[in-house]
Amino acid sequence: MIFGLYDDETDLLSAVRTAKEKHLEIMDVFTPFPVHGLDPILGLKESRLHIVGFIFGMIGTITAFGFMTWALASDWPIIYGGKPYWPVPSFIPVTFELTVLFASIGMVVTFYTVCGMGPGVSNPTLHDRITDDKFCVAFQLSEGEEKGEEKNKYEEYFESTGATLVETKTI
Amino acid sequence: MSAITSPIREPLVKGNKNYHQITEDICAPTERAPSVAWVLAFMVSVGFLALFAFTVIWTIWIGIGSWNLNRTIGWGWDITNFVWWVGIGHAGTLISAILLLFRQKWRTGVNRAAEAMTIFAVMCAGQFPLIHMGRIWLAFFVFPYPNTRGPLWVNFNSPLLWDVFAISTYFTVSLLFWYTGLVPDFATVRDRAKGIRKKLYNVLSFGWTGSAKHWQRWESLSLVLAGLATPLVLSVHTIVSFDFATSVIPGWHTTIFPPYFVAGAIFSGFAMVQTLMLMVRKVLKLQDYITIGHIESMNKVILLTGTIVGVAYLTELFIAWYSGYVYEQFAFYNRALGPYWWAYFAMMTCNLVSPQIFWFRNMRRNVFVTFVMSIFVNIGMWFERFVIIATTLARDYLPSSWSYYVPSWVEVGIFLGSLGLFFTLFLIFVRVAPVVAIAEIKSILKSNGDQYVEQNKKYIEEKQFSGQQV
Numbered sequence: 001m002i003f004g005l006y007d008d009e010t011d012l013l014s015a016v017r018t019a020k021e022k023h024l025e026i027m028d029v030f031t032p033f034p035v036h037g038l039d040p041i042l043g044l045k046e047s048r049l050h051i052v053g054f055i056f057g058m059i060g061t062i063t064a065f066g067f068m069t070w071a072l073a074s075d076w077p078i079i080y081g082g083k084p085y086w087p088v089p090s091f092i093p094v095t096f097e098l099t100v101l102f103a104s105i106g107m108v109v110t111f112y113t114v115c116g117m118g119p120g121v122s123n124p125t126l127h128d129r130i131t132d133d134k135f136c137v138a139f140q141l142s143e144g145e146e147k148g149e150e151k152n153k154y155e156e157y158f159e160s161t162g163a164t165l166v167e168t169k170t171i
Numbered sequence: 172m173s174a175i176t177s178p179i180r181e182p183l184v185k186g187n188k189n190y191h192q193i194t195e196d197i198c199a200p201t202e203r204a205p206s207v208a209w210v211l212a213f214m215v216s217v218g219f220l221a222l223f224a225f226t227v228i229w230t231i232w233i234g235i236g237s238w239n240l241n242r243t244i245g246w247g248w249d250i251t252n253f254v255w256w257v258g259i260g261h262a263g264t265l266i267s268a269i270l271l272l273f274r275q276k277w278r279t280g281v282n283r284a285a286e287a288m289t290i291f292a293v294m295c296a297g298q299f300p301l302i303h304m305g306r307i308w309l310a311f312f313v314f315p316y317p318n319t320r321g322p323l324w325v326n327f328n329s330p331l332l333w334d335v336f337a338i339s340t341y342f343t344v345s346l347l348f349w350y351t352g353l354v355p356d357f358a359t360v361r362d363r364a365k366g367i368r369k370k371l372y373n374v375l376s377f378g379w380t381g382s383a384k385h386w387q388r389w390e391s392l393s394l395v396l397a398g399l400a401t402p403l404v405l406s407v408h409t410i411v412s413f414d415f416a417t418s419v420i421p422g423w424h425t426t427i428f429p430p431y432f433v434a435g436a437i438f439s440g441f442a443m444v445q446t447l448m449l450m451v452r453k454v455l456k457l458q459d460y461i462t463i464g465h466i467e468s469m470n471k472v473i474l475l476t477g478t479i480v481g482v483a484y485l486t487e488l489f490i491a492w493y494s495g496y497v498y499e500q501f502a503f504y505n506r507a508l509g510p511y512w513w514a515y516f517a518m519m520t521c522n523l524v525s526p527q528i529f530w531f532r533n534m535r536r537n538v539f540v541t542f543v544m545s546i547f548v549n550i551g552m553w554f555e556r557f558v559i560i561a562t563t564l565a566r567d568y569l570p571s572s573w574s575y576y577v578p579s580w581v582e583v584g585i586f587l588g589s590l591g592l593f594f595t596l597f598l599i600f601v602r603v604a605p606v607v608a609i610a611e612i613k614s615i616l617k618s619n620g621d622q623y624v625e626q627n628k629k630y631i632e633e634k635q636f637s638g639q640q641v
Contacts, residue, residue: 033610034386047391071324093333097340121378128362133190
């Protein structure tokens with residue numbers, strides 16, 4: 001894998017644009033903070049995480065409302081304070097809370113799962129300064145490319161786009 | 172220039188920072204040996220935490236009889252403390268969620284510490300209903316689980332049960348929101364650390380790499396969690412207010428409670444954020460990130476919510492009179508002029524009168540005044556809950572049951588001890604985690620850093636000078 005580091009997000013954005021023009025296939029881009037305007041240039045599709053949130057939220061709504069209906073109206077009907085067996089307005093708070101709870105937990109678990117992250121997981125990182133102040137573009141090199149022409153192509157690209165550091169690393 | 176912010180706006184990051192300098196400044200407190208001030212504060216906090224443990228064990232061992240509650244006054248300091256702590260726990264999620272949706276960039280300086288404060292305050296709050304139950308080993312009865320008594324289900328009509336769901340959901344969602352924000356910053360600390368610290372932060376950072384796709388998902392997650400947390404914040408204190416409002420006690424049975432409690436919660440929460448941030452920025456030397464501008468913004472929120480709370484107090488009085496309902500009228504007469512008049516007076520002075528000082532700009536921007544005011548508001552909001560709870564109960568329908576309540580040393584010990592629990596957790600937090608959201612500060616640097624704001628100003632002035640449209 002070959003990667004180059006840039007000092008500023010504007011350099012990074014123009015470098016990614018150049019790579020797209022030259023039809024170099026970027027493996028990934030690593031940044032210390034979310035760089036706005038990067039996703040469309042990289043061609044990343046919008047995240048579908050919010051759909052996951054909606055689905056989990058609906059599961060929460062149905063679970064809460066369904067359970068309370070079953071417990072109070074069917075399994076053991078009791079009259080509390082003269083209210084009907086199926087007191088729908090009383091169910092609103094718990095239904096709302098469980099909707100939020102299910103949606104949040106569901107989304108967070110999905111987020112960590114699809115990103116391949118979790119407690120104790122250690123993913124290889126290319127450079128220690130990526131989480132600090134450097135912006136990184138990485139290309140995948142096949143085994144034949146490690147020493148050949150291809151590598152020069154990338155080095156030339158990094159030089160022309162103003163990368164401050166270019167390295168090869170196998171991970 | 173990546174983004175242009177109006178030059179009238181005050182810069183949010185001062186001291187001509189670059190990205191690396193931000194990392195250095197904010198990671199420094201987690202990397203150096205603890206200061207003498209920290210060690211002393213920690214020792215005092217742990218001392219109070221020990222008092223908390225002692226008085227709670229005493230309560231559980233002897234029973235609720237060790238408190239001075241009686242048949243008339245069944246809720247005293249315990250529920251007062253519960254509502255007080257939950258209220259404090261509202262500012263963090265408000266700052267991080269509602270201000271994220273409103274695109275208020277000043278939130279980036281204070282959101283991390285405020286969210287931590289929220290989580291610790293809710294943890295303190297959660298202790299009180301539990302120990303108030305008396306038989307804490309039966310606390311699981313509040314959950315609807317299949318039991319051998321029928322199964323007999325919990326009463327879903329009860330606001331006390333709604334509270335169980337509201338507080339536990341609020342705690343869980345706040346924790347998830349806070350931790351998701353922390354993960355990239357833990358990765359920053361990890362990549363700077365060596366040896367055992369690297370291993371620790373490697374576990375804490377969940378294997379974060381900073382990939383563009385991960386950032387995109389992270390932003391999407393933060394936005395939706397903020398969207399969910401916003402109504403959640405409002406719902407939690409609404410439900411806490413239902414504990415009172417759905418009862419038939421004069422003085423409690425009012426429809427104004429939900430908005431009034433939510434405003435009060437934000438008010439007290441921001442006051443506690445001020446108390447903590449003023450100390451944090453000084454001790455950790457973060458004045459460039461938590462600027463006077465940040466403090467002023469929070470003081471504006473305190474002024475607004477304090478005035479809303481004040482209007483609610485006066486509305487209550489007016490409606491009590493206007494209703495023509497003698498029991499309601501008596502409840503409010505008793506609050507203001509009864510045996511607990513001093514609590515009502517403290518509440519009115521601290522919550523309604525004193526925040527009005529923030530109409531003056533130089534008062535809003537004065538660190539000392541802000542600190543004193545934040546303590547005042549904390550005290551005032553504690554008295555508000557005491558007035559609503561104990562004062563109202565002390566004079567009920569039957570004059571023969573009228574009573575007066577003074578806490579026992581155990582109740583005082585539990586309250587002081589809960590402060591110990593809160594500050595112990597907060598002090599550990601400032602040593603372990605970056606107190607300011609590093610990644611978020613970096614993302615606003617180009618638009619709100621002082622050198623960039625200055626550049627914008629020059630750029631606009633030049634254009635105007637040459638008669639061009641800006």
